[in-house]
Amino acid sequence: MSDRVLNFEGIHNFRDYGGYDTPVGRLRTGLLWRSGQHGAATAADLASLADLRISTVIDLRGDSERALAPCLRHDGFDGLVLFAPGETAGIELAPHEEAGRGITTAAEARGAMTRLYAAMPYRPILVRSLTLYFEALATRDGASLLHCLAGKDRTGLAAALLHRLLGVHADDVMADYLLTNTAGDPARRIASAAASIRERYGPQMSDEAIVALMSVEADYLRTAFAAIDERHGGVEAYAAEVLGVDAARRQAIAARLVA
Incomplete structure (x- = not known):
């Protein structure tokens, strides 16, 4: 799994989420990239990004997050950046930041994150952002980059939805x-967020709570899919009814991404 991770100086959690088996072939590598935001990217980072030839960027952050940390691009970048105007986290905060309200312990942090995922x-x-994401995968050529602020919650859900819709094994999805x-x-990565989280919510938050907010746990993703199953009976029905990803769109995505 570590082979799919690229190390950058100012970009966290950058990796290829292709390469998994599906019922009709394997997801191609070098086309599906995911990460945290690029507001602190160094010149070396941008040079490495240029080599990836990314033609589409799907930014799952909200307007306020983009204003606070505009993503940097290399000089030759001519790709399309897609996002839905508004606040994707609901209250101008990333999910892990939103979950931090009133939190002091790791157990409280995990409970808050679980509720957010539901x-x-x-x-x-x-x-709307996820709809743009799946539309781009179905219609645009070349490599894409999917990211939010930390690249773990909104991005993690989006990548998992794609994997599930293409039939990637549940163990690989997780x-x-x-x-x-x-x-x-x-x-x-965790240390880079700790100061801002404590500044927002106070110094009483334990180190363990910070780690819980800045990490992911299997129960978080299971909670999101349980909510989908309860309301729609499965991921395919959710995708069709909420995101406009019907069977034809799934086939179009697979035709571009599965070899």
Whole structure:
């Protein structure tokens, strides 16, 4: 799994989420990239990104997040950047930041994150962003980059939805999601967010609570899919009814991504 991770100086959690088996072939590598935001990308990072020839960027952040940390691009970047205007997290915060309200312990942090995941598949602006994501995968050539702020919650859900819709085995779906916890330098990634989280919510938050907010757990993703199953009976029905991803669109995506 670590072979799919690319290490950057100012970009966290950057990795290829292709390469998994599906019932009709294997997801191609080098086409599906995911990460955190690129606001702190270095010149070396941007040079490495240029080599990936990314033609489509799907930004799942909200307007306020984009304003605070505009993503940097290399000089030759001529790709399309897609996002839905508005706040994808509901209250101008990334999910892990939103979950931090009133939190002091790791158990409280995990509970808050679990509750957020139950609602995340139905947040209106995020739904619009996910619709743009799947439309791009079905219609645009070349490599794509999917990202939010930390590249773990909104991005993790989106990548897992794609994997599930293309028939990637459940174990691989979960392994890709959990790779956030070991990809790159997780300690540096967590430390980079700790100060801002404590500044927002107070110094009483424990180190363990910070780690819980900045990590992912299997129960988080299971909660999101349980909410989908309860309301729609499965991922395919959810995708068709909420995201406009019907059988024809799934086939179009598979034709571009599965070899």
